[in-house]
Structures are given as structure tokens and as C-alpha cells.
Amino acid sequence: MEVAQVLHMNGGMGESSYANNSLLQQKVLCMTKWVREEAVSNLYRDVPRGSLAIADLGCSSGPNTFFVVSEVIKHVERLCLVLKIESPQYTIFLNDLPGNDFNNIFKSLGSFKNKLNTEIVGGIGPCFFNGVPGSFYGRLFPPKSLHFVHSSYSLHWLSQVPEGVENNKGNIYLSTRSPPNVFKAYYHQFQRDFSMFLKCRAEEVVEGGYMVLTFSGRKVEDPSTKDGCYIWELLAIALNHMVSERIIKEEEVDSFNIPYYSASPSEVEREIVKEGSFNINRINVCEVNWDASGGWDPMESESEVLVSGDRGYSVAKFIRAVAEPLLLSHFGEDIIEQVFKRYQQILTDRMSKEKTQVINNITVSMTRK
Template identity: 60%
Template sequence: MEVASVLHMNGGTGEASYAKNSLLQQKVMSITKPIRDEAIRRIYNGKLPKCLAFADLGCSSGPNTLFMTCELIETVEMLCRELNHESPEYIIFLNDLPGNDFNNIFKFVECFKQNLNTRVVGGIGKCYITGLPASFYERILPTSSLHFVHSSCSVHWMSQVPKGIENNKGNICMASSSPLDVRNSYYHQFQRDFSLFLKCRARELVEGGSMVLTLTGRSTSGPLSNESHYIWELLAEALNDMVLEGIIKEDQIDSFNIPVYYPSSSELQLEIEKEGSFTLNRLEVFEVSWNAACGEEHNDNSEGYKVAQLIRAAAEPLLVNHFGEAIIDDVFHRYQHILADRMSKEKTVLLNLVVSLTKTT
């Protein structure tokens, strides 16, 4: 599987779209707002740039994309009022893989600018928004062209499925039953990817530039944790049920793996220190319940469905590429019931890591 050409969140605004099923990610962004505000204040006060450039990496599409951009601009404008400074111009780079639904974002850009000018007393500085369809595991912008980098719920996605995991039978990611060599392969792929990510951003950020990353993680050094890959293990359970019923072949699931790795905080910190380009200002850990995917619609009947739709918005393109479109409704119907059962009996949370970094070299 060529991840860069297949991986993307479901586009549009339909029932299974990311736009309709990203309330949990919005909750994560809401929790981490104080850390973003702190970082953007630090870079603005330190540089006082006339043109402020920032990038949202793994922006996807839907309300969360421009929601984050709006918050950052409002924070800077508040600072300008406090310091009696003229508003800077803004250049905003929205990055995701080429399959991302950029068209859906750009439909709302002018409306977004108008609303922001209305919300901010006195209006905002000129705002230029552009799309960057590329993998963030490569250079995507010129040297020293950015003041601030943000990424939420994206960096745990890897550049490729690790090599040498053919014996990860019955699983679709690093799971509690995965052999040790499979776990090591996933970890080493994460190390390569995250180190490359840091090197690329270090070149693109100005000296003293800031970066805030939020990604799903786990609390333990081992993979045996219900706040990490467990949500994917339950999807594998639905697929394995279909193998038992002869709907899909066993070798199909044995050859399918999700390119996702949820690091521990110590693994994340180790890679930051090894790469050496950044000072670690903050590394915080927090939980978000799977129920956050339901928003205000919170009842026993909706919980399993909404969480299944959350994962479908991310995983459907990968599943269609490997298994074909015919099984999709069936697998997520089964997954919905498995999720509802577990959520009624267990504590079901995703653990999140947020890091705030400053470029020093």
C-alpha cells in the first residue's frame, strides 16, 4: 500500500465524512488551546513580525481546519491590541496528503475571513491561505519561512506500513497479541518518521520559531493499554468475524495493517532530544473519552454508532483500497455493536500527548 496516495480522511459533508465525524478531534483541540496560545504569544512577542506565517500539518477538511486558524489569528489580534501594535499580515499554509478534500476547505475561506473580521474589533490584517498537498515527512516549505507549526491528531500516522510484519496475523496494527518483532518494527518506523519530521520542520522554522503537536499516545512503554491501539483491535475483531463467516479471506486480513503508531511520552521525548533542534517547553498527557465523538447526542444507542463513524471517516479509504467497497457497510455495522458493548462495560478513552517546542538550532 502506497500510504501517501491512499491515506486521507473521508471528504465532503456526508454521513461518513470527517467533517461530520470529528467532534472528538475538536475536543482535543479545545483542551490544547492554552498551550497553542502560550506558544503563539511567545513567538509574536519575540519576533514582532510584520508578516506572520504558520502551517497546519494534517489539516484534513471540515470545521476543525479553519476553527484552529481562527483561534490563532484571534490570539495574535488580542496581543496586538494589548501592545498597541498594527496587525500583521498572515500567511497560512494548510497541509495534508494529496487525497485530502482541499476543495471543501476553500469553499468556506471567504466566509471565514468575513466572519473573523466581524468577530475581531477593528478587523484583522491581510490573510492569505494556501493549500499544500504533500506528506509532512518531507520538506514542504522554504528554509526559515515559518514562525509557527501546528499539528493535531496527525503525527501518529506514519509514512508507510512497517516492513517485516507479515506475522502480525489477525491484527491490523500493533496490538496486544502482536509478536515482539512486529512491535519493534512499528516502533522503529515511528522513530524514523518522527526524526525526519523534526528535521524538516527545523529547516522550515525561523530560529526561535514554535511548534505545538498533539497526537494520540499511550501511557505505558508496552502496547498493552486500553487507551492506545485498542480501538483498532476492535475493528480487527469485526473483520475477523467476517473471516469466520467466509465473507473475506483470512489472507486478506493478515496482509492488511494500519500505518499508525501511538508513542509513549518517554518515546516522544527521547526522539526530540536525539534530533536536537528543539527545546521542549511542555509535554503533557490527557485523556479524552470515546464518548466525545457523540457531542451532545449521548445515549446508549448512539455511542457505538458515532465512534464507529469516527473511525470510518479515517479508515474507510484504506479499507476500500485493500478489501473493496462491498464490505464497508457490513464491517462498520458489526464494529458499531462491538464498540457499544465494550463502552457499556469498560473505561474507553484515548490518551493524547501534546508537546510545545521552540527551535533552537
């Protein structure tokens, strides 16, 4: 599997699109807003800038794409009023892999800029947007060209499926049944990828620039617990049911592994310290339910997202929006509807019998030395 070619969220505005099934990611953005505002405040008060270059890495498409850009610009404009200085010139870089639905982003750019200008008294300074297709596990920008880098719900995706996991039979990710070498392979791939990410950003971020990253992770050190892998285990169950019914072949499941890693806070911290280019300001962990609509009013957000009353349905749609392209590339189109119908049934059953499951999110704020 060539991950860079097939890993992308479902595009468009259809029923299974990421745009209509990204409420969980939006809730995490709302929960971590204070960390970004703290970073931007420190950045701007230390060195008020005539220009501000912002990069959002793994921007995807849909209502969440402009969420962070909008809130950062609004916060800077508030700071400019307090400091009695002119608005900066904004240069915004929206990055994702080449398969991302950039067309949808560009189509909505005009309405976004108009909306932003009406929401900010007196309008904003010059604002230039750039689409940057490519992997953030390599260089994307000129040296010392970025002031603020943001990424949310992207860095848990690996650059490739780890090597040497052929014996992870019956699983599609880590599980309690995975052999020890599989755990090591996934962790080592995370180390290589995150270290490369940090090295590349160290070249691109100015001295004193800030970076705020949010991962889907785990609280505990043991990667085999439900904390980090249960949602994928249930998808593997759906696939294995189809193997038992001879709808798909056993070897097809055995050869499919998700290029994903739920890191712990200490694992994230170790790689940052080891790479050495950034000072850590804070590491924060927050929880969000699988069914992100529970106990939260989506009208509090700045965009509209479809919400279903069936919790299993909602979670299945969320996973489908992010994982369907991977499944399509490996199993083909014919089995997709069946896989997610079974997955929904399994989720509904488990969520009715077990304590509500959560996804832990690790947010780290750091400064370029």
C-alpha cells in the same frame, strides 16, 4: 499499500464524512488551546512581527480545518492591542496529503474570512491562504519561512506500514497477540518518521519559532496495553468475524496493517532530544473519551458537529471517517457497510460492559534553537 495515495479522511459533508464525525478531534483542539496560546504569546512578545507565517500540517477538511487558524489569529490580534502595534500580515499554509478534500476547504474560505473579520474589532491585517498538498515527512516549505507550526491528530499516522510485519496474523495493528518483532517494527518506523519530520521542520522554522504538536498516544510504556491499541483490536475482531463467515479471506486480514503508532511521552521526547534542533517547552497529556460527546456540549465550540445518542454508533462513525479509505483500498467497497455495522455492535457491547475507554493525547510545545 501506498500510504500517501490512500491515507486521507473521508471528504465531503455526507453521513460518513470527517466533517460530520470529528467531534473527538475538535474536543482535543479545545483542551489543548492553552498550550497554543502560550506558545503564540511567547513567540509574539519576544519578537513582534510585521508578518506571521503559520502552517497547519494535516489540516484535513471540515469545521476543524480553520479552528486553529482562527484562534491563533484572534490571539495575535489581542496581543497587538495590548502591545499597541499594528496587525501583522498573515500567511497561512494548510497542508495535507494529496487525497485530502482541498476543494471543500477552498469553497468555505470566503465565508471563514468574512466571519473572522466580523468577530475582530477593526478587522484583521492582510491574510493570504495557501493549500500545500504533500507529506510532512518531507520538505514542504522554503528554508526559515515559518514562525508557527501546528499539527493535531496527524503525526500518529506513519508514512508507511512497517516492513517485516507479515507474521502479525489476525491483527491489523499492535495487540497482545502480536509477535515481538512487530512491536519493534512499528516503533522503529515511528522513530524514522518522526525524526524525518523534525529534520524537515528544523530547516523550515525560523530561529525562535514555535511548534505545537498533538498526537494520539498512550500514557504507559507498554504498547500492547488497551491504552494504545484497543480501539483497533475491536475493528480486527469485526474483520475476523467476517473471515469466519467466509465473507472475506483470511489472508486479506493477515496482510492488512494500519500505518499508525500511539507513542508514549518518553518516546516523543527521546526523538526530539536526539534530533537536537528544538528545545522542549512542555509535554502535556490529556484524556478524551472514545465517545467524545459524553459530558461535553458541542455548542461550546465554533462549529456544528453531528452527534448520535448511540455511543457505539458514534465511535464507529468516528473510526470510519478516518479509516474507511484504507479499508476500501485493501478490501474493496462491497464489505464496508458490513464491517462497520459489526464494529458498531462490538463497540456498543464492550462499552456497556467495561469502563469507558479513553484516548490519551500527547501535546508537545517546542522552540527552534
